[in-house]
Amino acid sequence: MTRQRSRIRRTVWRGALAAAVAAILVTTLTGAPGPTGAVLTPSQDPFYHYTGSTALAKIKLGTVLKTRTLDYHLTGLRLPLAVTQLQFRSSNELGQPDVGVTSIVHAPGHATVTRAVSYQSFYDSLNPADEPSQAIAGGKSLGGVIPDVELPLFAAFLGLGDDIIIPDTEGQTADFSSGPEYGMVTLDSIRAALNSGAAGLTSATKVAMIGYSGGAIATGWASALAPSYAPDLTSRLVGAAEGGILVDPDHNLHYISGSLVWAGVLAMSIVGIARAEHIDLTPYMSAYGQKLNAKLQQSSITTVLGAYPGLTWQKLAKPGYAEPEDIPLFVTAANKLDLGSRGAPTIPMFMGQGAGGVLEGTPGTRHGIGAGDGVMVAGDVRSLARQWCAAGTTVQYQQFNLTSHITTAALWLGPAISWVDARFAGKPAPNDCARIRAGNPLSPIG
Numbered sequence: 313m314t315r316q317r318s319r320i321r322r323t324v325w326r327g328a329l330a331a332a333v334a335a336i337l338v339t340t341l342t343g344a345p346g347p348t349g350a351v352l353t354p355s356q357d358p359f360y361h362y363t364g365s366t367a368l369a370k371i372k373l374g375t376v377l378k379t380r381t382l383d384y385h386l387t388g389l390r391l392p393l394a395v396t397q398l399q400f401r402s403s404n405e406l407g408q409p410d411v412g413v414t415s416i417v418h419a420p421g422h423a424t425v426t427r428a429v430s431y432q433s434f435y436d437s438l439n440p441a442d443e444p445s446q447a448i449a450g451g452k453s454l455g456g457v458i459p460d461v462e463l464p465l466f467a468a469f470l471g472l473g474d475d476i477i478i479p480d481t482e483g484q485t486a487d488f489s490s491g492p493e494y495g496m497v498t499l500d501s502i503r504a505a506l507n508s509g510a511a512g513l514t515s516a517t518k519v520a521m522i523g524y525s526g527g528a529i530a531t532g533w534a535s536a537l538a539p540s541y542a543p544d545l546t547s548r549l550v551g552a553a554e555g556g557i558l559v560d561p562d563h564n565l566h567y568i569s570g571s572l573v574w575a576g577v578l579a580m581s582i583v584g585i586a587r588a589e590h591i592d593l594t595p596y597m598s599a600y601g602q603k604l605n606a607k608l609q610q611s612s613i614t615t616v617l618g619a620y621p622g623l624t625w626q627k628l629a630k631p632g633y634a635e636p637e638d639i640p641l642f643v644t645a646a647n648k649l650d651l652g653s654r655g656a657p658t659i660p661m662f663m664g665q666g667a668g669g670v671l672e673g674t675p676g677t678r679h680g681i682g683a684g685d686g687v688m689v690a691g692d693v694r695s696l697a698r699q700w701c702a703a704g705t706t707v708q709y710q711q712f713n714l715t716s717h718i719t720t721a722a723l724w725l726g727p728a729i730s731w732v733d734a735r736f737a738g739k740p741a742p743n744d745c746a747r748i749r750a751g752n753p754l755s756p757i758g
Contacts, residue, residue, distance in 0.1 A: 351451040354440040359399060360413060360484060368409035371401045373542075374503025377411060379510050384417055385450040387460050393470075394418045396511045397445055400504035404483055405493040405588035411484060413445045414501035416511045417476040419469075425513050427736045430477040430502050431466045432523030432530035435459050436613035438488050438583055443480040455612030466522075468729050474736075475513065477505045481530040488584030489561060491649050495533025499542040506548065519545070520732045521552040524721050525688075526613075528554035535657035546658065551735040555664035555724035556685060556717050559692035561585070562646045562757050565625060565636055567681050567689050573672045574687045574717075575623035576616030579604050582628070583611075589645045596639050601628035637757050652696050652754035656703035660741030662731040665693040666712045666720030682752060685717040694751030701745035708742040 354360040359378055362368060371377075377399045384393035395417050402412035419425075433444045435458045440446075442455030444462075459478075466476050479501035481494040502519055505511050523531035531554040538545055558564060565581065568574040583605060586593045594602050608616065625636060636642050647653060666685030682691040690711060697709045710727065712720045735741065 351446065351449050353451065354443070354446065354484060359397070360411075360440075362399070362411045368401060368411070371409075373401055373403070374500045374507055375401045376504050376508045377401060379508060381510070382449055384448055384463075386463060387457075388450055388452050390450070393420065395448055396508070397449070398501075398504045398508055398511070400500055402483070402500040403493070403496045404485075405487055405490045406590065412480060412497045412500055412504075413443070413484070414477060414479040414504060415445050415448045416505050416508075416513075417448075417470065417478065418512065419471075419473045419475055422473040422475075423512070425475045425517050427472075427474045428477055428505065428513055428517055428519045429466065429469045429474050429732065430479070430498060430519055430521045430534075431462075431469075432481050432494070432498060432521065432527035432534075433459050433462055433478060434524055434526035434528075435482075436488060436526040436577075436580075437482070437611070438486050438580060438587070438608065439610040439612060440484060440486045442612050443482065443486070444478045445480050448478070454614050457614060458612075465725060469732075472733065475511075477501060477519070479530070481527070485587065486584075487588035489529070489558075489581045489649070490584060490588035491529050491533040491558070491651060492537065493588060494530035495535075495537045496541060498530045498534035499538060499545060502545060502548075503542065517548070518550050518736060519548050520550050520735055522728060522732055523554055524724065525556040525717065528557045532557060532651055533654075535659060535661060536651060536654045539655055539658050549659045551660040551662070551732065551741060552657065553662040553664075553728040553731050555728060556688050556720060557663060557665055557693045557696070558688055559651050559696045560689070560752075560754060561649045562636060563681050563689050563692055563752065564687065567684055568687055569624045570622055571672075571686065572621040573618050576618070576620040577613065577687065578623060578625065579608055579620065579628060580611060580613070580616055583608050585642075585645050585649065589648070591641050591645060593639065593641065596629055596633045596642075598628060598630050601630075604628065643757050647756045650754070650756070652692075652699060653756065656700040656705045658705070660706040660708075660735060661697075661700065662708045662710075662728055663693060663697050664710045664712065664720065664724035664728065665690050666715045666717055668712070668714045669716050672716040672718065683713075685712075685715070685720055687717045689752065691751035692754065694748055695754045696751075697748050698745070698751065699754065701748065706741045706743045707745055707748070709744045709748050
Protein backbone atom coordinates (compact mmCIF):
# COMPACT_ATOMS: atom_id res chain seq x y z
CA MET A 313 0.00 0.00 0.00
CA THR A 314 2.85 2.38 0.85
CA ARG A 315 4.51 1.75 -2.52
CA GLN A 316 1.19 2.29 -4.26
CA ARG A 317 0.69 5.66 -2.53
CA SER A 318 4.27 6.62 -3.45
CA ARG A 319 3.68 5.79 -7.11
CA ILE A 320 0.41 7.73 -7.08
CA ARG A 321 2.10 10.76 -5.53
CA ARG A 322 4.93 10.69 -8.10
CA THR A 323 2.33 10.49 -10.84
CA VAL A 324 0.51 13.49 -9.35
CA TRP A 325 3.53 15.80 -9.25
CA ARG A 326 4.74 14.67 -12.67
CA GLY A 327 1.28 15.31 -14.08
CA ALA A 328 1.13 18.67 -12.35
CA LEU A 329 4.54 19.60 -13.74
CA ALA A 330 3.56 18.55 -17.27
CA ALA A 331 0.29 20.46 -17.09
CA ALA A 332 1.91 23.59 -15.71
CA VAL A 333 4.70 23.58 -18.27
CA ALA A 334 2.22 22.96 -21.08
CA ALA A 335 0.14 25.94 -19.96
CA ILE A 336 3.26 28.11 -19.80
CA LEU A 337 4.36 27.06 -23.27
CA VAL A 338 0.92 27.64 -24.79
CA THR A 339 0.72 31.08 -23.23
CA THR A 340 4.22 31.98 -24.32
CA LEU A 341 3.85 30.73 -27.87
CA THR A 342 0.54 32.52 -28.39
CA GLY A 343 1.88 35.66 -26.77
CA ALA A 344 -1.32 36.09 -24.75
CA PRO A 345 -2.09 38.34 -23.03
CA GLY A 346 0.88 40.14 -24.58
CA PRO A 347 3.99 42.06 -23.67
CA THR A 348 4.08 44.84 -21.11
CA GLY A 349 5.68 48.25 -21.41
CA ALA A 350 9.05 49.26 -20.06
CA VAL A 351 9.70 48.26 -16.45
CA LEU A 352 11.63 50.51 -14.11
CA THR A 353 14.89 49.12 -12.74
CA PRO A 354 15.32 48.86 -8.96
CA SER A 355 17.36 52.07 -8.92
CA GLN A 356 14.45 53.89 -10.60
CA ASP A 357 11.46 52.11 -9.07
CA PRO A 358 10.19 53.63 -5.77
CA PHE A 359 8.90 50.20 -4.73
CA TYR A 360 12.46 49.10 -3.97
CA HIS A 361 13.26 52.07 -1.74
CA TYR A 362 12.12 52.54 1.85
CA THR A 363 10.25 55.81 2.25
CA GLY A 364 8.71 55.40 5.72
CA SER A 365 9.21 57.87 8.53
CA THR A 366 10.13 55.23 11.14
CA ALA A 367 13.79 54.26 11.28
CA LEU A 368 14.30 50.75 9.88
CA ALA A 369 16.18 49.75 13.03
CA LYS A 370 12.97 50.23 15.02
CA ILE A 371 10.89 48.03 12.70
CA LYS A 372 10.53 44.32 13.38
CA LEU A 373 12.23 41.90 11.01
CA GLY A 374 9.84 40.57 8.36
CA THR A 375 7.46 43.52 8.65
CA VAL A 376 5.74 44.31 5.34
CA LEU A 377 6.57 47.86 4.25
CA LYS A 378 5.02 47.99 0.77
CA THR A 379 2.70 45.76 -1.27
CA ARG A 380 1.82 45.59 -4.94
CA THR A 381 0.06 43.06 -7.18
CA LEU A 382 0.84 42.18 -10.77
CA ASP A 383 0.82 39.32 -13.28
CA TYR A 384 3.73 36.94 -13.66
CA HIS A 385 5.95 37.69 -16.65
CA LEU A 386 8.08 35.26 -18.63
CA THR A 387 10.66 36.98 -20.86
CA GLY A 388 8.46 40.07 -20.71
CA LEU A 389 5.22 38.29 -21.65
CA ARG A 390 2.37 38.47 -19.17
CA LEU A 391 1.12 35.07 -17.95
CA PRO A 392 -2.18 34.26 -16.18
CA LEU A 393 -0.51 33.88 -12.78
CA ALA A 394 -1.24 36.39 -10.05
CA VAL A 395 1.71 37.71 -8.03
CA THR A 396 1.93 39.69 -4.81
CA GLN A 397 5.22 41.52 -4.31
CA LEU A 398 6.29 42.74 -0.88
CA GLN A 399 8.95 45.09 0.40
CA PHE A 400 9.95 44.05 3.92
CA ARG A 401 12.38 44.80 6.72
CA SER A 402 15.50 42.64 6.66
CA SER A 403 19.26 42.77 7.32
CA ASN A 404 22.38 43.04 5.18
CA GLU A 405 25.53 40.94 5.51
CA LEU A 406 26.82 43.11 8.36
CA GLY A 407 23.56 42.76 10.28
CA GLN A 408 22.55 46.34 9.55
CA PRO A 409 18.87 47.24 8.93
CA ASP A 410 17.90 46.89 5.28
CA VAL A 411 14.90 46.17 3.08
CA GLY A 412 14.22 43.15 0.92
CA VAL A 413 11.76 42.34 -1.84
CA THR A 414 9.95 39.07 -2.42
CA SER A 415 7.39 37.77 -4.93
CA ILE A 416 4.57 35.40 -4.02
CA VAL A 417 3.23 33.49 -7.03
CA HIS A 418 -0.30 32.27 -6.37
CA ALA A 419 -1.41 28.82 -7.47
CA PRO A 420 -4.38 29.17 -9.82
CA GLY A 421 -7.74 28.20 -8.34
CA HIS A 422 -6.60 27.80 -4.73
CA ALA A 423 -8.07 30.42 -2.42
CA THR A 424 -6.85 28.73 0.78
CA VAL A 425 -3.09 28.34 1.04
CA THR A 426 -2.07 25.56 3.41
CA ARG A 427 1.31 24.92 1.75
CA ALA A 428 3.86 27.41 0.48
CA VAL A 429 7.26 26.75 -1.05
CA SER A 430 10.06 29.27 -0.64
CA TYR A 431 12.00 28.87 -3.89
CA GLN A 432 15.46 30.43 -3.83
CA SER A 433 16.66 31.40 -7.31
CA PHE A 434 20.14 30.77 -8.70
CA TYR A 435 20.19 34.14 -10.48
CA ASP A 436 23.84 34.68 -9.39
CA SER A 437 24.43 38.30 -10.35
CA LEU A 438 26.12 41.48 -9.19
CA ASN A 439 23.42 43.56 -10.90
CA PRO A 440 20.20 44.35 -8.98
CA ALA A 441 18.37 44.57 -12.31
CA ASP A 442 18.76 40.78 -12.64
CA GLU A 443 16.88 39.86 -9.45
CA PRO A 444 13.78 37.63 -9.66
CA SER A 445 11.29 40.33 -8.70
CA GLN A 446 12.41 42.34 -11.72
CA ALA A 447 12.03 39.47 -14.18
CA ILE A 448 8.65 38.58 -12.68
CA ALA A 449 7.49 42.19 -13.04
CA GLY A 450 8.44 42.18 -16.72
CA GLY A 451 11.99 43.49 -16.64
CA LYS A 452 14.37 42.28 -19.32
CA SER A 453 18.09 41.81 -18.83
CA LEU A 454 20.61 39.17 -19.83
CA GLY A 455 21.09 38.10 -16.21
CA GLY A 456 17.32 38.14 -15.73
CA VAL A 457 17.04 35.23 -18.16
CA ILE A 458 17.85 32.88 -15.28
CA PRO A 459 14.75 33.75 -13.21
CA ASP A 460 12.78 33.47 -16.46
CA VAL A 461 13.84 29.88 -17.10
CA GLU A 462 13.23 28.80 -13.51
CA LEU A 463 9.43 28.79 -13.76
CA PRO A 464 9.29 25.16 -14.97
CA LEU A 465 11.41 24.18 -11.94
CA PHE A 466 8.68 25.11 -9.48
CA ALA A 467 5.69 24.66 -11.78
CA ALA A 468 4.95 21.26 -10.24
CA PHE A 469 4.33 22.91 -6.87
CA LEU A 470 1.88 25.35 -8.46
CA GLY A 471 0.11 22.35 -9.96
CA LEU A 472 -0.17 20.84 -6.47
CA GLY A 473 -1.80 24.04 -5.19
CA ASP A 474 1.24 25.52 -3.43
CA ASP A 475 1.99 29.23 -3.47
CA ILE A 476 5.62 30.01 -4.32
CA ILE A 477 7.64 32.58 -2.38
CA ILE A 478 10.61 33.88 -4.41
CA PRO A 479 12.92 36.25 -2.51
CA ASP A 480 15.58 38.50 -4.01
CA THR A 481 18.10 36.62 -1.92
CA GLU A 482 21.15 38.77 -2.64
CA GLY A 483 19.59 41.89 -1.15
CA GLN A 484 19.11 45.19 -2.93
CA THR A 485 22.82 45.70 -3.63
CA ALA A 486 23.27 42.25 -5.24
CA ASP A 487 25.83 40.91 -2.77
CA PHE A 488 26.72 37.80 -4.76
CA SER A 489 28.00 34.80 -2.73
CA SER A 490 27.25 36.43 0.63
CA GLY A 491 25.66 33.41 2.32
CA PRO A 492 24.51 34.89 5.67
CA GLU A 493 22.73 37.73 3.89
CA TYR A 494 21.05 35.26 1.53
CA GLY A 495 19.81 33.32 4.53
CA MET A 496 18.50 36.31 6.49
CA VAL A 497 16.70 37.74 3.47
CA THR A 498 15.11 34.34 2.79
CA LEU A 499 13.85 33.99 6.35
CA ASP A 500 12.53 37.57 6.47
CA SER A 501 10.85 36.99 3.11
CA ILE A 502 8.98 34.02 4.58
CA ARG A 503 8.05 36.11 7.61
CA ALA A 504 6.75 38.86 5.35
CA ALA A 505 4.69 36.41 3.28
CA LEU A 506 3.13 35.01 6.46
CA ASN A 507 2.56 38.49 7.89
CA SER A 508 0.91 39.90 4.77
CA GLY A 509 -2.85 39.71 4.64
CA ALA A 510 -2.66 40.46 0.91
CA ALA A 511 -0.56 37.35 0.24
CA GLY A 512 -3.33 34.99 1.33
CA LEU A 513 -1.24 32.80 3.62
CA THR A 514 -2.78 31.95 6.97
CA SER A 515 -1.73 30.85 10.45
CA ALA A 516 -2.15 27.26 9.25
CA THR A 517 0.20 27.62 6.26
CA LYS A 518 3.32 25.45 6.36
CA VAL A 519 6.45 26.37 4.41
CA ALA A 520 9.22 24.33 2.78
CA MET A 521 12.40 25.75 1.25
CA ILE A 522 14.12 24.59 -1.92
CA GLY A 523 17.05 25.83 -4.00
CA TYR A 524 19.88 24.70 -6.25
CA SER A 525 23.36 26.21 -6.66
CA GLY A 526 23.03 29.91 -5.78
CA GLY A 527 19.58 29.02 -4.49
CA ALA A 528 21.20 26.40 -2.28
CA ILE A 529 23.39 29.09 -0.72
CA ALA A 530 20.21 30.83 0.44
CA THR A 531 18.43 27.62 1.39
CA GLY A 532 21.33 26.20 3.39
CA TRP A 533 22.05 29.43 5.24
CA ALA A 534 18.37 30.05 5.98
CA SER A 535 18.11 26.53 7.38
CA ALA A 536 21.20 26.96 9.57
CA LEU A 537 20.28 30.46 10.77
CA ALA A 538 16.60 29.81 11.42
CA PRO A 539 16.97 28.54 15.02
CA SER A 540 18.80 31.71 16.10
CA TYR A 541 17.65 34.36 13.60
CA ALA A 542 14.02 33.31 13.12
CA PRO A 543 12.90 30.98 15.96
CA ASP A 544 9.34 32.19 15.33
CA LEU A 545 9.37 30.16 12.10
CA THR A 546 10.27 26.87 13.80
CA SER A 547 6.70 25.59 13.83
CA ARG A 548 6.04 26.73 10.25
CA LEU A 549 9.01 25.20 8.41
CA VAL A 550 8.66 21.54 7.41
CA GLY A 551 12.04 21.02 5.73
CA ALA A 552 14.51 22.21 3.11
CA ALA A 553 15.87 20.66 -0.09
CA GLU A 554 19.12 21.93 -1.61
CA GLY A 555 21.47 20.79 -4.33
CA GLY A 556 24.80 21.93 -5.79
CA ILE A 557 25.85 23.22 -2.37
CA LEU A 558 28.47 25.83 -1.48
CA VAL A 559 29.99 25.20 1.95
CA ASP A 560 33.47 26.73 2.22
CA PRO A 561 34.11 29.67 -0.18
CA ASP A 562 37.87 29.43 0.31
CA HIS A 563 37.88 25.81 -0.86
CA ASN A 564 35.72 26.74 -3.83
CA LEU A 565 38.03 29.56 -4.93
CA HIS A 566 40.92 27.08 -5.04
CA TYR A 567 38.77 24.45 -6.73
CA ILE A 568 37.56 26.62 -9.64
CA SER A 569 40.87 28.44 -10.12
CA GLY A 570 42.05 27.49 -13.60
CA SER A 571 38.71 25.97 -14.63
CA LEU A 572 37.71 26.19 -18.29
CA VAL A 573 34.07 27.00 -17.46
CA TRP A 574 33.75 28.30 -13.90
CA ALA A 575 36.90 30.38 -13.40
CA GLY A 576 35.05 33.65 -14.07
CA VAL A 577 32.95 32.99 -10.97
CA LEU A 578 36.18 33.30 -8.99
CA ALA A 579 36.43 36.98 -9.92
CA MET A 580 32.69 37.53 -9.43
CA SER A 581 32.87 36.06 -5.94
CA ILE A 582 35.70 38.38 -4.94
CA VAL A 583 33.62 41.38 -6.04
CA GLY A 584 30.56 40.10 -4.17
CA ILE A 585 32.42 39.30 -0.95
CA ALA A 586 34.14 42.70 -0.92
CA ARG A 587 30.84 44.47 -1.57
CA ALA A 588 28.91 42.62 1.11
CA GLU A 589 31.64 42.95 3.73
CA HIS A 590 32.41 46.59 2.82
CA ILE A 591 36.10 45.85 2.34
CA ASP A 592 38.55 46.90 -0.37
CA LEU A 593 40.60 44.09 -1.90
CA THR A 594 41.96 46.12 -4.83
CA PRO A 595 45.28 46.98 -3.10
CA TYR A 596 46.11 43.27 -3.28
CA MET A 597 45.18 42.89 -6.95
CA SER A 598 47.40 42.89 -10.00
CA ALA A 599 46.79 45.42 -12.76
CA TYR A 600 44.76 42.78 -14.58
CA GLY A 601 42.87 41.91 -11.39
CA GLN A 602 41.93 45.55 -10.84
CA LYS A 603 40.81 45.88 -14.46
CA LEU A 604 38.63 42.77 -14.20
CA ASN A 605 37.28 43.88 -10.81
CA ALA A 606 36.05 47.13 -12.36
CA LYS A 607 34.61 45.34 -15.38
CA LEU A 608 32.58 42.82 -13.38
CA GLN A 609 30.85 45.19 -10.94
CA GLN A 610 27.49 44.65 -12.68
CA SER A 611 28.16 41.23 -14.16
CA SER A 612 26.07 38.07 -14.09
CA ILE A 613 26.96 34.41 -14.25
CA THR A 614 25.47 34.51 -17.76
CA THR A 615 28.29 36.82 -18.84
CA VAL A 616 31.24 35.14 -17.09
CA LEU A 617 30.47 31.44 -17.49
CA GLY A 618 33.11 30.12 -19.87
CA ALA A 619 34.33 33.67 -20.64
CA TYR A 620 37.62 33.42 -18.70
CA PRO A 621 38.96 29.89 -19.29
CA GLY A 622 42.02 29.12 -17.21
CA LEU A 623 41.73 32.24 -15.01
CA THR A 624 43.56 31.72 -11.73
CA TRP A 625 43.87 33.54 -8.44
CA GLN A 626 47.54 34.15 -9.23
CA LYS A 627 46.56 36.16 -12.34
CA LEU A 628 44.25 38.36 -10.24
CA ALA A 629 46.60 39.01 -7.32
CA LYS A 630 49.93 40.75 -6.89
CA PRO A 631 52.97 38.46 -6.55
CA GLY A 632 53.11 38.93 -2.79
CA TYR A 633 49.67 37.36 -2.39
CA ALA A 634 50.05 34.01 -4.11
CA GLU A 635 47.06 32.53 -2.28
CA PRO A 636 43.81 34.05 -0.95
CA GLU A 637 44.92 33.09 2.56
CA ASP A 638 47.76 35.63 2.27
CA ILE A 639 45.25 38.49 2.63
CA PRO A 640 43.99 38.96 6.22
CA LEU A 641 40.89 40.88 5.09
CA PHE A 642 39.90 37.98 2.88
CA VAL A 643 40.55 35.41 5.61
CA THR A 644 38.21 37.24 8.01
CA ALA A 645 35.50 37.55 5.38
CA ALA A 646 35.81 33.96 4.14
CA ASN A 647 35.57 32.54 7.65
CA LYS A 648 32.29 34.41 8.16
CA LEU A 649 30.95 32.87 4.93
CA ASP A 650 31.81 29.27 5.83
CA LEU A 651 28.48 27.50 6.35
CA GLY A 652 30.17 24.91 8.53
CA SER A 653 30.98 27.60 11.09
CA ARG A 654 27.34 28.19 11.98
CA GLY A 655 24.70 26.20 13.83
CA ALA A 656 22.81 23.21 12.47
CA PRO A 657 19.25 23.21 11.13
CA THR A 658 16.47 21.84 13.30
CA ILE A 659 14.35 20.96 10.25
CA PRO A 660 14.89 17.90 8.00
CA MET A 661 17.28 18.44 5.08
CA PHE A 662 17.57 16.86 1.62
CA MET A 663 21.06 17.47 0.21
CA GLY A 664 22.12 16.54 -3.33
CA GLN A 665 25.60 16.99 -4.77
CA GLY A 666 27.35 16.10 -8.02
CA ALA A 667 30.93 14.81 -8.15
CA GLY A 668 31.68 14.50 -11.88
CA GLY A 669 32.99 18.00 -12.59
CA VAL A 670 35.40 16.87 -15.30
CA LEU A 671 32.41 17.19 -17.65
CA GLU A 672 32.46 20.96 -17.20
CA GLY A 673 36.15 21.61 -17.60
CA THR A 674 37.31 21.16 -14.02
CA PRO A 675 39.31 18.03 -13.15
CA GLY A 676 37.66 15.74 -10.65
CA THR A 677 40.33 16.56 -8.07
CA ARG A 678 41.94 20.00 -7.65
CA HIS A 679 44.34 21.39 -5.05
CA GLY A 680 43.90 18.33 -2.84
CA ILE A 681 40.26 19.21 -2.18
CA GLY A 682 38.81 16.13 -3.84
CA ALA A 683 36.07 15.57 -6.39
CA GLY A 684 33.31 18.05 -7.07
CA ASP A 685 30.76 18.98 -9.69
CA GLY A 686 32.98 21.56 -11.37
CA VAL A 687 32.17 24.42 -9.02
CA MET A 688 31.05 22.88 -5.69
CA VAL A 689 33.16 20.46 -3.64
CA ALA A 690 31.52 17.13 -2.81
CA GLY A 691 33.77 16.42 0.18
CA ASP A 692 32.77 19.72 1.78
CA VAL A 693 29.09 18.89 1.38
CA ARG A 694 29.49 15.44 2.92
CA SER A 695 31.37 16.93 5.86
CA LEU A 696 28.66 19.52 6.40
CA ALA A 697 25.97 16.84 6.24
CA ARG A 698 27.84 14.74 8.81
CA GLN A 699 28.36 17.77 11.02
CA TRP A 700 24.65 18.56 10.93
CA CYS A 701 23.85 14.90 11.60
CA ALA A 702 26.06 14.97 14.70
CA ALA A 703 24.07 17.98 15.91
CA GLY A 704 20.79 16.08 15.54
CA THR A 705 19.60 17.18 12.09
CA THR A 706 17.79 14.57 9.99
CA VAL A 707 19.61 14.49 6.64
CA GLN A 708 18.98 12.62 3.42
CA TYR A 709 22.12 12.88 1.28
CA GLN A 710 22.38 11.88 -2.37
CA GLN A 711 25.63 12.10 -4.33
CA PHE A 712 25.66 11.96 -8.12
CA ASN A 713 29.13 10.64 -8.88
CA LEU A 714 29.05 10.90 -12.68
CA THR A 715 27.43 14.29 -13.27
CA SER A 716 28.60 17.88 -13.20
CA HIS A 717 26.94 20.95 -11.70
CA ILE A 718 24.48 21.72 -14.47
CA THR A 719 23.60 18.12 -15.34
CA THR A 720 23.13 17.17 -11.68
CA ALA A 721 20.36 19.76 -11.36
CA ALA A 722 18.08 17.74 -13.64
CA LEU A 723 18.65 14.55 -11.64
CA TRP A 724 18.23 16.28 -8.29
CA LEU A 725 14.99 18.13 -9.08
CA GLY A 726 12.57 15.18 -9.19
CA PRO A 727 13.68 13.62 -5.89
CA ALA A 728 13.74 17.09 -4.29
CA ILE A 729 10.15 17.81 -5.30
CA SER A 730 9.00 14.40 -4.05
CA TRP A 731 10.91 14.90 -0.79
CA VAL A 732 9.27 18.30 -0.18
CA ASP A 733 5.83 16.94 -1.00
CA ALA A 734 6.35 14.14 1.53
CA ARG A 735 7.26 16.66 4.24
CA PHE A 736 4.03 18.53 3.62
CA ALA A 737 2.19 15.21 3.86
CA GLY A 738 3.65 14.68 7.33
CA LYS A 739 5.69 11.60 6.45
CA PRO A 740 8.83 10.88 8.49
CA ALA A 741 11.93 12.29 6.79
CA PRO A 742 14.49 9.71 5.57
CA ASN A 743 17.77 9.72 7.46
CA ASP A 744 21.09 8.81 5.78
CA CYS A 745 23.31 10.00 8.62
CA ALA A 746 24.78 6.56 9.31
CA ARG A 747 25.77 6.10 5.66
CA ILE A 748 27.38 9.42 4.64
CA ARG A 749 31.08 9.01 3.86
CA ALA A 750 33.67 11.27 5.48
CA GLY A 751 34.65 14.39 3.58
CA ASN A 752 37.07 17.30 3.90
CA PRO A 753 38.04 18.96 7.17
CA LEU A 754 35.91 22.07 7.74
CA SER A 755 37.91 24.51 9.81
CA PRO A 756 38.61 28.26 9.80
CA ILE A 757 41.47 29.45 7.64
CA GLY A 758 44.16 31.69 9.05
